[in-house]
Amino acid sequence: MKFTCVICDLDGTLADTLEDIARSMNRALEHHGFPARRVEEYRDMVGGGIARLARRALPDLAPDDPVAEQVAAYAAQCYAQEPVVHSKPYPGILTLLGELKRLKTALAVLSNKPDPITQLVVGKLFPPGSFNLVLGETPGFPRKPDPASTWDILMTLGTTPRETIFMGDSEIDMETARAAECCPLGVCWGYRSRRVLEKAGAQRIIQRPEELSALIRGTRI
DSSP states (O other): OOOOEEEEOSBTTTEEOHHHHHHHHHHHHHHTTOOOOOGGGGGGTTTSOHHHHHHHHSTTOOTTOHHHHHHHHHHHHHHHHSSOSSOEEOTTHHHHHHHHHHTTOEEEEEEEEEHHHHHHHHHHHSOTTSOSEEEEEOTTSOOTTSSHHHHHHHHHHTOOGGGEEEEESSHHHHHHHHHHTOEEEEETTSSSOHHHHHHTTOSEEESSTHHHHHHHTTOOO
């Protein structure tokens, strides 16, 4: 099967955003009287959206405690004010995007960040026109791993799941790819381990961005 489209996760896949995410959430935790966490602690927490991150970061709090919503809202506000202080694309990603464009591959970003922040981060980190479509969490669409947003992207780009690689660094991305019947491609440079990706159903796992362009050029997965 020839792949003509790649949908990419953002955090931990295209860019290392962990420090900025941790910084915003720690400001929210301290504002509400909770201790800050080490940046590395967030590595296993991110990926499910800001509300889920707040619940995970809060110590010994009931899942339905309204404080979690308050912390999430404050963290989102902090993050929107300064989304790209330490964040940067991973080595080789900009070159990869240029090569995929040369190969006429349709490129999209799908993130569980709120859509306005997703647009802001992508706009600051990547050259204009790098992607055919960028989408974050949007009212009316459940967040990943629900496949609805992925299917909407495919319909907009005029392609099919069988022609599409879904590339990500987390179990959420692999579950999304499988639910949408796209090819689940894990990356080793992000926030989750290879074991987590394999367990979540990654069809292949790459260690360097340039391996993806080789796949698009015709190597079978």
